[in-house]
Amino acid sequence: MKRAKALVVDFYSKSTWCRELEEILNSSDCLARRLQVDSLTSGKLSYVETKLPDTISKFNPALVFLVLSASHLNPGTQLVQKLRQKNPSPSIMAVMEHGKPVEMLELLEAGIDDYITLPLKRMEAIPRVWRLLEHRVAKDDLVFRLKEKLGLQQLIGESLPFLDEIKKIPTVAKCDATVLISGETGTGKELCARAIHYLSPRANKPFIPFNCGAIPTELMENELFGHVQGAFTGASTAQAGLIREANSGSLFLDDIDCLPATSQAKLLRFLQEKEYRQLGSAKVFHADVRVIASTNADLDAAVDEGKLRQDLYYRLNVIPLNLPALRNRREDIPLLAIHFLNKYGPEFQKHVTGIATDAMKMLLLYEWPGNVRELEHVVERAVLFSEHKLIQENDIILQHKKAAKCKMSFKEAKANIEWTHKRKNSHYISMIR
Incomplete structure (x- = not known):
């Protein structure tokens, strides 16, 4: 069986927790056979933040463990949001110094799948990591089997109406x-x-x-x-x-x-x-x-x-x-946007690695009267003229200003997307059968 890749990212300067987590993951025979573990750690937060995008791009992990302290909650939350823009996005587990409800809620809203608190306990960590890995493998397998059965790799989207x-x-x-x-x-x-x-x-x-x-x-x-x-x-x-x-x-x-x-x-x-x-x-x-x-x-x-x-x-x-209009399948907008970014980045020889949160928010809230074709042209233009590694809000040029006044808020759009994601696996299974 091909091993899934796991990346341990240590935001906590000079801690031993990163090494302890790696040791726990490697000490379990069942996890060691399923996971290939790598780490990114340094005494400087700025180094981790600078190095991380390239590491994620090259290593392409299925699971990411974020070792965080309370002082690193904000950069950790921003990182989770960026990881969620990847297609496909990795499963994310936060490893926290302590588990205050407010901090956990903020990370969960940003998109983490689970969390464990320090000090690390082997009997607690291994079952939760295993459960996360099994969920990830099952989800990936369902999506792959569905797309393989349909033979429709060029039709990008996983929303239910589509x-x-x-x-x-x-x-x-x-x-x-x-x-x-x-x-x-x-x-x-x-x-x-x-x-x-x-x-x-x-x-x-x-x-x-x-x-x-x-x-x-x-x-x-x-x-x-x-x-x-x-x-x-x-x-x-x-x-x-x-x-x-x-x-x-x-x-x-x-x-x-x-x-x-x-x-x-x-x-x-x-x-x-x-x-x-x-x-x-x-x-x-x-x-x-x-x-x-x-x-x-x-x-x-x-x-x-x-x-x-x-x-x-x-x-x-x-x-x-x-075929549904793009405004009726908003959960596919990040998938499509990243697909077009990956298409035009190499074509224009631009090292654009993702889309910033504010820019993605614009894409999610726009009404898209020109649908997928308009989205492709918007991303193509943004990639061509962007001078950043991440597409910024001012790189996004929308032609129909009136259409940009979406009836739902960003929070409502995000909640709608998350609700749809929760229903996907059962829907995949029914179609494969």
Whole structure:
């Protein structure tokens, strides 16, 4: 079994407690087989605080033990908050000189998982460390098994509204039924469409994306169905069309609500019969194409207003997926932000290691009208222009100032996130079964 990494961080100058804790961890055969222990200690608090980010980054511990005194409570609390921004964040146990309720509450609110008080007692420490390690391994294993089963590593998020939708994708991928993905702009509709395709038996065949709102009405049928040579003035050569290009694969029709009425009947016939005609030709062509459509509009209203054929809507909406807006899955914002930071840091050759608490607070409280795509652009810009190791509040530039007035406070947002995290493990288990 691969051993988990544990880091002992000693904020208490010239103490022997760090060594005592290491000895206790190594004295237990069951823990020694499960843990690889390292330590960071010095007589100077400033050295520990300076050295710690690089140590955490290189060692990547699953468990962190913070040896603290009352005088180091504030830097210890700040460290816990920074560690909680990591993806994935380590389990944290505080080792305290004494256990005043106010101090313990402050650390628990910052995000520690457990604490023990000095002097260290072997029979108390070992069971609590073991319990923390078992919880950590179980949680990591559940998340890994879920993502492995779904095959959706590119879909970042662990919130319940998000997982409720993406857990359907492996089942949807097995069949050829038409899928309609609904969601606001920037929620990841094309990413879901690609996941459906690449988890399906069609994975080694073409995936052809097409934005129905980006093509003039008069060119729509030509793009989809193609034309023969001489079909119209200027048609000096034949064009196959996207449906033929997608044969044996998947055709993703983005912004399906923008499809003009003249093209809706031909698309409906293709969905029903798997056949179509090219412009300028009487010949009937057949194609084996899985159609996945998406929209950010209310298609029920579009049908009522006569903008979308009702029979086409029914054909498209065989399997509906509805992706939640980012403001409805706020617990995923830190995961996504760190993911984008890790993506653009190396690309821009910037040594940005994390996001400061105030900056993360801004991200959590913003309404994100542009959803995940807007968050990515905000983090990308912040990484590019930041002159700090941690993204600061003034590095975050939000375009829609009015949208930044979130109805919930930061405390409420944090409480909502913590409540959701408590429900996750049981939810993971139900999906894996």
